[in-house]
Amino acid sequence: MTVPAPREGEQVAAMSLRGLVKRFDTKLAVSQVGLEVPAGSFFGLLGPNGAGKTTTLSMAVGLLRPDAGQAFLLGHDVWADPVAAKSRLGVLPDGVRLFDRLTGPELLAYHGLLRGMDAATVDQRARELLDVLELGTGNRTLVVDYSAGMRKKIGLACALLHAPRLLVLDEPFEAVDPVSAARIREILQRYVAGGGTVIFSSHVMEVVERLCSHVAIISDGVLRVHGTLAAVRGERSLEDVFVQVVGGRVSTGSELAWL
Amino acid sequence: MALTVVQRPPSSPWPFVKLKLRLIAGGLRGRPARTALFVLGAVLAGLFAITGYAFFAIPGVVDDARAAGVLFQLGGSALVVGWLLLPLLFFGVDESLDPARFALLPLPRRTLMLGLFTAALAGLPALSTLAATAGMVSTAAALGGGGAAVAQLVGILGGLLICVAVSRAVTSAFATGLRSRRSRDLAVVLFAVAAALLGPLQLALLAGAERADADAFTALAEVLGWTPLAAPYSLGLEVADGRLWAVPLKLLIMVATVVGLLWWWSATLERAMLGSVSSGSSRATGDVGSPTGLLLGRRLPRTRFGALVAREIRYWWRETRRRAALITLTVAGLFLPVSISLSGGSAGPVAAFVGVIAVISLANQFGYEGNAYAANIAAGVPGRVEIHSRAAAHAVLVVPLLVLIALVTGVVASRPEHIAGDLGLLIATYGVGLGLVLPVSVRAAFALPESTSPFAVSSSGGLAKGLLTLGVMLGTLVVTVPLQILAYVLGDVWLWIGLPVGVAFGCAGYLIGSGVAGDWLDRRMPEVLAAVTQGR
Structure with a gap:
């Protein structure tokens, strides 16, 4: 099956993955993943631990070279035309260390200048982000000494700083306290309402159910289901769909009867 | 159910002493190996006490006041320093009464401190120290009679208090301090400095010992006698010498030291009892510059x-492994050429060697910050920009050092006319080294364990790639040999053209190498990231 390249003037998919394959040694981590993420959607990538979510997203944003397949961001091939693809992309990679020997403000300034923004804009936006995310505009603590939740927040701030049109966030709500999580949800919802696209991975159903317009479920490196939340969920709860799709054990009620 | 009667907690220190003795006894019960160790410890303490007593009593027997002065003050200082350092080197020597275990008890701080302090005094080390210094009392009695003996007795008791207080305070401060990342980093760096200084220090000590004589020791002892280290131990001798005016002053030094140390201890004790470090640094939110200003400074x-x-320069300072590398380079870079010059050799080839050492720390430059490099890839930083920026940051720190090395070497060897030529060689080697090491850093990056220790290296693959580093060193030396020969052949002419020729040679080497490295990086960014990511 061949997918025609997006035409000029047409509404371009925010992210378009075609037949992505990644193999680590002998293990097939991601197998033939193809996915269209419409612009302006709030997209949740679901999957159990080790399903290939992070691998897929890493290949999609140009951090991991796929063995086969293509990835387009806003119509630009990530691997053929990286500069154009990356310039309007913000990433919060999971499990990736930030440049954590910088302080929060320094890290934001670094990311802003790296993106070619002018210093005045960087300063203004960095202050605002630090303030909104309650990280403290004058905080001299090195990021390495931040708590896990603060680290997520500064990582998110770095991804947002250059006002990208597409945000790819790996596990953005993990280890974040409820108050900050609510703040982040609100920011992301407003961002999507303003025309941005958010793609994030998670294994927390409630968050996905509450936020997303579209979902995809991936397990064992294979894309099992994708579509709008309503289409995927149908009449059932997302959790039931997820357990069924992923093939988890269904409780019979007889095991561990001694409990 | 009975109502709890709130009693005033007892303020006597004896329960602490009893508790400690019981803990010692309980720790020995039914454990022959430990009992044997304890007995061995007791025997050693006894030996120390006896030899110490004899050592300090001899001047009294032979009636030598001058020897007594030197012995008491140097020996006493050594004792205090020993009490200060030994618990740090063999950390956790006496944790039988861990302050953190008293955190839940309603004890006033005074009681707790008094108790812990008394308990610390009731141990073999304190007892054997007291017994050893008792030899001083007998000497003082022989030299100055009863008055001197009493003064010396007060002195050794005060000295013991200082010994115990200093060890308690310092271990407590370290125990709380080492829990935070910042201070562990600092400790690592201090360790690196100490390790790097070992060689030079040894030479300096040897040179010092050759020149020193009895007068120097007397003078040193005299000075130490007015510091907290030896002031208590010289009390009896001052009485014997008839310098009564010195006694109250030295008593004051002694009391002030004990009080100061106890105050410090009590301050750290509070934090030790809390058991975890309050993130004190996060409160440092004073005046705020703009974020870009904070990152970039003014220039x-x-x-x-x-x-x-800017980020790279910060990292050379804030990342312990890099900082340790810089410190080692500074010490080795200054020490090697200077010592060679002093012994009359030619500093040129050695200088070249320093240029090579300087670039070695870049061989795994992508490994230092691990997969944080992902940020630069995601932002689409081109390979050449990445490589040039890293080299520039390194040069900002290293080139002044190279200039300093050339200057110091020239001045020490008293041949200032060679400074420019040597600097030319240094810069040439440094540039060629960069040109070779930068491509290696792209091809042979490997993951470093996420550790604070500068000596931690991952086992797998690290060694093989370390060999590549060796290759870079050899390659640099080979490439710069023609220049060395040229310098040798040209002789005095080199003094004039050395600097420009060296700089040009170095720049050429750097430009070629960095170009190759940048192009490679453009093609291999994800592979470099994968290579420096742990556990893949």
Whole structure:
């Protein structure tokens, strides 16, 4: 099956993955993943631990070279035309260390200048982000000494700083306290309402159910289901769909009867 | 159910002493190996006490006041320093009464401190120290009669208090301090400095010992006698000498030291009892500069290149492994050529060697910050910009050092006319080294364990790639040999053209190498990231 390249003037998919394959040694981590993420959607990538979510997203944003397949961001091939693809992309990679020997403000300034923004804009936006995310505009603590939740927040701030049109966030709500999580949800919802696209991975159903317009479920490196939340969920709860799709054990009620 | 009667807690220190003795006894019960160790410890303490007593009593027997002065003050200082250092080197020597275990008890701080302090005094080390210094009392009695003996007795008791207080305070401060990342980093760096200084220090000590004589020791002892280290131990001798005016002053030094140390201890004790470090640094939110100002300082351009260089410079200072490398380079870089010059050799080839050492720390430059490099890939930083910025940051720190090395070497060897030529060689080697090491850093990056120790290296693959580093060193030396020969052949002419020729040679080497490295990096960014990511 061949997918025609997006035409000029047409509404371009925010992210378009075609037949992505990644193999680590002998293990097939991601197998033939193809996915269209419409612009302006709030997209949740679901999957159990080790399903290939992070691998897929890493290949999609140009951090991991796929063995086969293509990835387009806003119509630009990530691997053929990286500069154009990356310039309007913000990433919060999971499990990736930030440049954590910088302080929060320094890290934001670094990311802003790296993106070619002018210093005045960087300063203004960095202050605002630090303030909104309650990280403290004058905080001299090195990021390495931040708590896990603060680290997520500064990582998110770095991804947002250059006002990208597409945000790819790996596990953005993990280890974040409820108050900050609510703040982040609100920011992301407003961002999507303003025309941005958010793609994030998670294994927390409630968050996905509450936020997303579209979902995809991936397990064992294979894309099992994708579509709008309503289409995927149908009449059932997302959790039931997820357990069924992923093939988890269904409780019979007889095991561990001694409990 | 009975109502709890709130009693005033007892303020006597004896329960602490009893508790400690019981803990010692309980720790020995039914454990022959430990009992044997304890007995061995007791025997050693006894031996120490006896030899110490004899050592300090001899001047009294032979009636030598001058020897007594030197012995008491140097020996006493050594004792205090020993009490200070030994618990740090063999950390956790006496944790039988861990302050953290008293955190839940309603004890006033005074009681707790008094108790812990008394308990610390009731141990073999304190007892054997007291017994050893008792030899001083007998000497003082022989030299100055009863009055001197009493003064010396007060002195050794005060000295013991200082010994115990200093060891308690310092271990407590370290125990709380070492829990935070910042201070562990600092400790690692201090360790690196100490390790790097070992060689030079040894030479300095040897040279010092050759020149020293009895008068120097007397003078040193005299000075130490007015410091907290030896002031208590010289009390009896001052009485014997008839310098009564010195006694109250030295008593004051002694009391002030004990009080000061106890105060410090009590301050750290509070934090030790809390058991975890309050993130004190997060409160440091004083005046706020703009974020870009904080990152770039005043000089660097507000551009992508400026940000990359600024981040890299920060990392050379804030990342322990890099800082340790810089410190080692500074010490070795100054020490090697200077010592060669002093012994009359030619500093040129050695200088070249320093240029090579300087670049070695870049061989795994992508490994230092691990997969944080992902940020630069996601932002689409081109390979050449990345490579140039890293080299520029390194040069900002290293080139002044190279200039300093050339200057110091020239001055020490008293041949200042060679400074420019040597600097030319240094810069040539450094540039060629960069040109060779930068491509290696792209091809042979490997993951470093996420550890604070500068000596931690991952086992797998690290060694093989370390060999590549060796290759870089050899390669640099080979490439710069023609220049060395040229310098040798040209003789005095080199003094004039050395600097420009060396700089040109170095720049050429750097430009070729960095170009190759940048192009490679453009093609291999994800592979470099994968290579420096742990556990893949």
